[in-house]
Amino acid sequence: MKQKKTLSIVGLGLIGGCYAKTLRDEFDVIYGIDVDEKALSYAESEGIIDRGFADPKLPLSESDLIVICLYPNLVEKFIGENRDDFKTNAVITDAAGVKGDLLDRVMKKLPLDIDFIGAHPMAGREVQGVWNSSEKIFHGANFIITPHPLNHAENLDLVEKLAYKMGFKRVSRITPEKHDEIISFTSQLTHAIAVALVNSDEKDFDTNVFVGDSYRDLTRIAMINEDLWDKLFMGNKENLIKKIERFEESLDIIKNSLKEGDSESLKEEFRKSTMRRKEIS
Amino acid sequence: MKQKKTLSIVGLGLIGGCYAKTLRDEFDVIYGIDVDEKALSYAESEGIIDRGFADPKLPLSESDLIVICLYPNLVEKFIGENRDDFKTNAVITDAAGVKGDLLDRVMKKLPLDIDFIGAHPMAGREVQGVWNSSEKIFHGANFIITPHPLNHAENLDLVEKLAYKMGFKRVSRITPEKHDEIISFTSQLTHAIAVALVNSDEKDFDTNVFVGDSYRDLTRIAMINEDLWDKLFMGNKENLIKKIERFEESLDIIKNSLKEGDSESLKEEFRKSTMRRKEIS
Missing domain, CATH: 3.40.50.720 (NAD(P)-binding Rossmann-like Domain)
Structure with missing residues (x-):
């Protein structure tokens, strides 16, 4: 038996x-x-x-x-x-x-x-x-x-x-160290972005009336269990700070393309993200 | 008839x-x-x-x-x-x-x-x-x-x-002016963020193996029609630059909470985003 x-x-x-x-x-x-x-x-x-x-x-x-x-x-x-x-x-x-x-x-x-x-x-x-x-x-x-x-x-x-x-x-x-480094990008950074996006809303209009699927998709995880995610963020803060900074550099490339009216540089960023995103299933 | x-x-x-x-x-x-x-x-x-x-x-x-x-x-x-x-x-x-x-x-x-x-x-x-x-x-x-x-x-x-x-x-x-201001937040900013997130990937591991729904949801729109979105971004660049900067300030609140190990400030951001996101349908 x-x-x-x-x-x-x-x-x-x-x-x-x-x-x-x-x-x-x-x-x-x-x-x-x-x-x-x-x-x-x-x-x-x-x-x-x-x-x-x-x-x-x-x-x-x-x-x-x-x-x-x-x-x-x-x-x-x-x-x-x-x-x-x-x-x-x-x-x-x-x-x-x-x-x-x-x-x-x-x-x-x-x-x-x-x-x-x-x-x-x-x-x-x-x-x-x-x-x-x-x-x-x-x-x-x-x-x-x-x-x-x-x-x-x-x-x-x-x-x-x-x-x-x-x-x-x-x-x-993978090793626990590598896990934490990778996860700070694929999971904690995405949650930081969603929270920051919702919180950057100037609320001078009724957001709900003017959103499309893009805003809905990017902010769904902004409804967040504060105690759990405080532990996840603080337990991985060195990695997460680095990923936030790298993300901000990447966003600044777009911002600077706008400031300079440089469509070629902007489209290069779009082509890069399109190609990379196609690899994710 | x-x-x-x-x-x-x-x-x-x-x-x-x-x-x-x-x-x-x-x-x-x-x-x-x-x-x-x-x-x-x-x-x-x-x-x-x-x-x-x-x-x-x-x-x-x-x-x-x-x-x-x-x-x-x-x-x-x-x-x-x-x-x-x-x-x-x-x-x-x-x-x-x-x-x-x-x-x-x-x-x-x-x-x-x-x-x-x-x-x-x-x-x-x-x-x-x-x-x-x-x-x-x-x-x-x-x-x-x-x-x-x-x-x-x-x-x-x-x-x-x-x-x-x-x-x-x-x-x-709404007026065309107000439309453009609002849309720079709900639509163009979300696309800028998705593109920047995918492009900030350091690619030192196979991202696909380590992503969850959060990364998938936040980056779906990073597959982007480069000619159309170049026109949308450039045609609304003053508004979009302002929204990017405001978003970065909001993200910096999170980054600084991490640097200072300030869980209370971090949780305050989580509570704010949770409450606000619940209003979006």
Whole structure:
């Protein structure tokens, strides 16, 4: 008889709910751990999890895989507080959008048989809560694994295999340092731009009446979870400051073309962006 | 017996095709005028227009309404070259995304019985050509009319009525000057940002593997028709330069919050953008 496999999701919000829904067929039992009783009872009643817990002790002691979907600064705290309760040979993974030296610090704290695989599902929505979770959110998205020298190869492979099961299209492996540098461009910079664009509105007219899809698309992510994104920005600020400055240089090329009435230089920028954007799917 | 009504679309590209498709039931005859024979024969064979013309003389002489969907700088040229061929009491309208003093100049050139109603359908796609036109593009979008003191009230009402028939959700009327100021923020600035973002990519990794929906959404419009957008940017450059500078100030608030590790100021920006973005539908 096949051994029963148990999964615990720590932090049953939007992303935690997506993990539970997309891993339903891969595990015999799925537990949810959260301080929010309403999230747990909703998830239980909808069959998203089998049972919810406010106290992590019991579910952690039975879980083969633990997915931590907490704010970046709480991942290390959770592991530290519960380090003695993990099952032998448990694999822990996370979903934090910034890694810093989290892996170094966590791997040092853990018993040798417990592995922590850093991961970042590149998916989200401008809404929150397990109520809004859906298999669609992960479907076709990118998934990043940030291996650490102490990770066991089979556990890296397990998380990669599960990512494909969850519907991700591409799984790549890079160092935590490189992850943070890249993500500061593709994710944090885009959010900084959207927020700045909305906030630069002089509000001397009813914006809503004069927008097209371009404004809608560029500003959708300006509806932002302030506590989460404060952690993501501050946890990656050196990289993000550099990317903002480089973006501003790029915008200044356009501004200067305008000031000088230099259509050739402007069109060169348009040709470059068109060619580059065609490569993104 | 009801008088037969004839419409001419000048410039049968993406937007011209959308006008023809959404006004199909409002006119007895729809003509297309374009230098591109392929666009005309495609539109004829698909029933988007009844007949296509390379020479505008005949269709203009029969048309009650003429919609000019040419690049902004070509609208005045077209009207000037064909001013003697318009039917008595014809109404002309356009779709240019920047107005400048176009209305002033054109109204002076036209016979008193011919009216030119400046208009801007706030809709588009990153693809071109009548092949890609669709009723969906106009559906639910904003439509702007820029009245001129010499316009006849019933012609302004006609264009407004037709805009709702075409599927637009909101029709507003503002001066050409105010139009250009507002549009430099909601449309041209967003395109400048998208182009600058894609062009600031340092390309030291495969961007495609590390992007999420935020990067995809913010950069979709970076695939840009370089000739059209050169005209739109240059035709509105004073406004656009101001909006770029104001946006950069707004982005610098975020950058400085990061440099100073000031989470409170950062979260204040997030709260502001969240509240404002919720008002946009």
